[in-house]
Amino acid sequence: MLKVRLTALILLILGAGIGWFVYSSNTDTARFPFRYGLDLAGGTHLVYQADITKVVSGDIDSAMGALRDVIERRVNIFGVSEPLVQIERSGIVGGGEHRLIVELPGVTDLNEAVKAIGETPLLEFRLAEQDGTSTTTVAYVATGLTGQFVERAQLDFATGSHASYANEPLIILNFNSEGATRFREITTDHVGEVLGIFLDGALISAPVIQEPIPNGVATISGNFTPESAKELVKNLNFGALPVPIELVSSQSVGASLGETALNQSIVAGLWGLALVALFLILWYRLPGMVAIVALLIYVAINLAIFKLIPVTLTVAGLAAFILSIGMAVDANILIFERTKEELRGGKPLNEAIHEGFKRAWLSIRDSNLSSIITGVILFWLGGTAIIKGFALVFVIGVLVSMFTAITVSRTLLMALGFGSKGESGIARFLFGTGLPGRGLS
Amino acid sequence: MWIVKHRKIFYSFSAFLLLAAVVSLLVWGLKFGIDFTGGSLLEVAYESNTPTASEVTLALQKVGINNASIRPTGDNGYLVRTPFLSPEDHSRVTDTLTLGNTRTFEEKRFDSIGPSIGSELKTRAIYAIITVLLAITLFIAFAFRKVSNPVSSWKYGLVALVALAHDVIIPTGAFAILGHFLGAEVDTLFVTALLVVLGFSVHDTIVVFDRVRENLRKNQEQNVKEPFEEVVGRSVTQTITRSINTSLTTLFVLLGLYFLGPETIRWFTLTLIIGIIAGTYSSIFLGSPLLVSWKGKEVEKKKN
Numbered sequence: 001m002l003k004v005r006l007t008a009l010i011l012l013i014l015g016a017g018i019g020w021f022v023y024s025s026n027t028d029t030a031r032f033p034f035r036y037g038l039d040l041a042g043g044t045h046l047v048y049q050a051d052i053t054k055v056v057s058g059d060i061d062s063a064m065g066a067l068r069d070v071i072e073r074r075v076n077i078f079g080v081s082e083p084l085v086q087i088e089r090s091g092i093v094g095g096g097e098h099r100l101i102v103e104l105p106g107v108t109d110l111n112e113a114v115k116a117i118g119e120t121p122l123l124e125f126r127l128a129e130q131d132g133t134s135t136t137t138v139a140y141v142a143t144g145l146t147g148q149f150v151e152r153a154q155l156d157f158a159t160g161s162h163a164s165y166a167n168e169p170l171i172i173l174n175f176n177s178e179g180a181t182r183f184r185e186i187t188t189d190h191v192g193e194v195l196g197i198f199l200d201g202a203l204i205s206a207p208v209i210q211e212p213i214p215n216g217v218a219t220i221s222g223n224f225t226p227e228s229a230k231e232l233v234k235n236l237n238f239g240a241l242p243v244p245i246e247l248v249s250s251q252s253v254g255a256s257l258g259e260t261a262l263n264q265s266i267v268a269g270l271w272g273l274a275l276v277a278l279f280l281i282l283w284y285r286l287p288g289m290v291a292i293v294a295l296l297i298y299v300a301i302n303l304a305i306f307k308l309i310p311v312t313l314t315v316a317g318l319a320a321f322i323l324s325i326g327m328a329v330d331a332n333i334l335i336f337e338r339t340k341e342e343l344r345g346g347k348p349l350n351e352a353i354h355e356g357f358k359r360a361w362l363s364i365r366d367s368n369l370s371s372i373i374t375g376v377i378l379f380w381l382g383g384t385a386i387i388k389g390f391a392l393v394f395v396i397g398v399l400v401s402m403f404t405a406i407t408v409s410r411t412l413l414m415a416l417g418f419g420s421k422g423e424s425g426i427a428r429f430l431f432g433t434g435l436p437g438r439g440l441s
Numbered sequence: 442m443w444i445v446k447h448r449k450i451f452y453s454f455s456a457f458l459l460l461a462a463v464v465s466l467l468v469w470g471l472k473f474g475i476d477f478t479g480g481s482l483l484e485v486a487y488e489s490n491t492p493t494a495s496e497v498t499l500a501l502q503k504v505g506i507n508n509a510s511i512r513p514t515g516d517n518g519y520l521v522r523t524p525f526l527s528p529e530d531h532s533r534v535t536d537t538l539t540l541g542n543t544r545t546f547e548e549k550r551f552d553s554i555g556p557s558i559g560s561e562l563k564t565r566a567i568y569a570i571i572t573v574l575l576a577i578t579l580f581i582a583f584a585f586r587k588v589s590n591p592v593s594s595w596k597y598g599l600v601a602l603v604a605l606a607h608d609v610i611i612p613t614g615a616f617a618i619l620g621h622f623l624g625a626e627v628d629t630l631f632v633t634a635l636l637v638v639l640g641f642s643v644h645d646t647i648v649v650f651d652r653v654r655e656n657l658r659k660n661q662e663q664n665v666k667e668p669f670e671e672v673v674g675r676s677v678t679q680t681i682t683r684s685i686n687t688s689l690t691t692l693f694v695l696l697g698l699y700f701l702g703p704e705t706i707r708w709f710t711l712t713l714i715i716g717i718i719a720g721t722y723s724s725i726f727l728g729s730p731l732l733v734s735w736k737g738k739e740v741e742k743k744k745n
Binding site: 039047049090097108110111115247248249250251252253254256257260261264265267268269271273275276279280283315316319322323325327329333334337359362366367368369370371373374375377378382383384386387390391394 | 531550636643680691703
């Protein structure tokens with residue numbers, strides 16, 4: 001008995017500790033904040049479909065990787081905190097399409113976001129226009145030669161004898177036939193002039209044309225670090241955007257709607273919890289109290305898991321959590337009803353609790369299994385972030401509820417149990433139900 | 442046990458509801474949401490001087506959108522549903538909704554789903570439903586593999602499936618009615634709710650069947666001869682409080698969500714509420730009595 005009560009005490013302290021962790025780590029600067037999805041925090045969710053029909057099958061992965069990098073850089077320029085850019089394969093059901101998911105928290109202007117992402121990196125060669133006799137560059141004039149004509153780019157390192165040039169990263173461009181023609185014409189006509197190389201409108205290198213270059217190979221030596229050179233090579237190799245993309249689905253939620261949804265969910269959850277607690281006390285009395293404590297610990301563990309994994313909470317996810325609160329009571333109800341039956345069968349209280357739990361366990365296990373099956377299938381086949389968010393929270397909820405039923409509810413009930421000798425009418429009453437004699441056939 | 446005894450009344454009630462559901466489905470059909478059909482959904486809240494729905498319709502027609510559905514939402518807002526809008530279309534729509542810069546509004550949300558994603562989500566939903574049904578059938582067959590006397594285990598499974606069909610058809614029928622009169626749409630969330638109801642309901646049915654199984658075993662051990670009808674009746678009595686209480690606590694939280702929760706999941710919550718009520722009804726008043734009826738038929742056959 002002492003051992004059970006000690007365990008119960010430890011469980012209560014642990015539960016309170018978890019609750020404290022959830023409560024105290026709720027500031028903005030905490031290490032484990034709740035993570036809210038776009039429908040709660042406001043933001044834009046974009047799904048692009050990549051047209052990979054022109055990509056050789058072996059290159060698809062690297063093309064998609066390059067696409068993600070290009071878009072990621074675009075998004076970063078956009079100045080969003082914690083953006084998400086990820087590649088997704090739609091699987092057999094979706095016909096194996098290659099997609100790119102872009103999430104922009106806090107961005108609610110869809111058009112602005114789409115525009116920023118749609119702009120593709122651009123490599124241009126522009127001729128410097130010089131002001132009469134002075135060598136000051138006044139302006140650069142477009143030559144019509146762009147990254148579009150680059151067939152292949154590769155990274156090289158300078159091998160010159162001059163110490164300052166040695167091992168400097170170089171980018172070697174191979175133009176396609178049209179690009180080579182243009183490049184030859186430009187370099188032939190403008191020997192001695194500066195040919196500026198622009199990336200996204202910014203000058204990255206301004207070499208002087210020393211002689212006509214007929215073979216369509218250009219070497220760019222900007223002030224590259226090996227990393228930046230590598231990046232540029234990758235971008236150039238895949239053209240501007242490596243593959244054409246098309247916006248197939250978008251969702252934007254205003255911050256006010258998200259905030260309202262969050263507050264409404266919390267209020268709804270609290271009312272639901274209060275109603276359940278009231279019902280448990282009225283109907284089950286003392287065991288009802290135990291169930292409430294178990295339920296509170298259940299809520300605390302769940303919230304802690306949401307923080308630690310972390311689970312991105314959405315409107316549907318919160319609904320799943322609230323639903324799971326209602327369902328988590330089930331295990332307790334099964335145990336209590338069974339215990340009451342054993343009591344009616346004439347067993348002493350302690351034994352009745354023991355038996356009640358033992359017999360209820362099979363039902364608890366089987367019934368939760370069916371919910372887990374549903375949840376896993378939903379997560380697997382759900383397709384949208386909404387459904388996945390719902391399913392994940394739902395499955396976590398069911399698993400935690402099984403855990404709290406076998407640990408918390410059981411231990412607390414046993415700890416409250418009265419020795420068979422000291423059993424009184426009060427104890428039996430406290431373990432009884434609201435309607436005496438009900439259900440006896 | 443009164444439930445088993447008067448089972449015909451409960452069958453009739455279910456049959457009536459099922460008939461009503463099927464008729465509503467045939468007459469009105471379901472209204473599919475944009476995640477299945479593709480399309481765009483725009484929610485706006487005007488800051489002041491909210492235009493009438495016909496003004497909004499007219500404004501949309503000006504930019505060539507003729508088949509938009511416009512529904513008032515909140516005190517001063519509209520939910521505008523249109524065919525799929527590209528970002529450029531979207532900005533034309535938000536422009537025209539200012540009615541020539543005379544009104545200002547907040548764009549609360551904009552969902553746009555291309556036709557290809559729509560049909561993919563539809564396929565996914567169908568796959569998910571089929572997979573869940575298969576998995577649950579297998580699960581029931583497994584759970585009852587050891588019971589074969591006096592009713593073989595596959596019959597428990599079949600009865601459970603009948604109960605499940607009941608629990609799915611009734612909310613679907615309800616959505617045909619709600620869709621026709623109140624514009625409720627069948628979307629991925631609706632399907633999710635149905636699948637959750639399936640899991641919940643089968644779990645209710647299993648608890649009752651589990652008890653039947655246990656009582657049968659006990660009788661066998663103690664050599665008690667009890668008619669099957671009474672065993673089932675006793676099992677229902679023993680589990681009815683639990684079934685109702687579990688559903689009640691779940692309904693409590695769902696009612697909280699329905700009345701106080703976010704607008705976007707209101708129909709979803711309602712689907713769950715209807716489904717869980719139907720599921721509780723079927724596990725108490727339909728599942729177990731059906732077992733008895735079936736067994737009765739068997740006995741009659743043997744007599745002949």
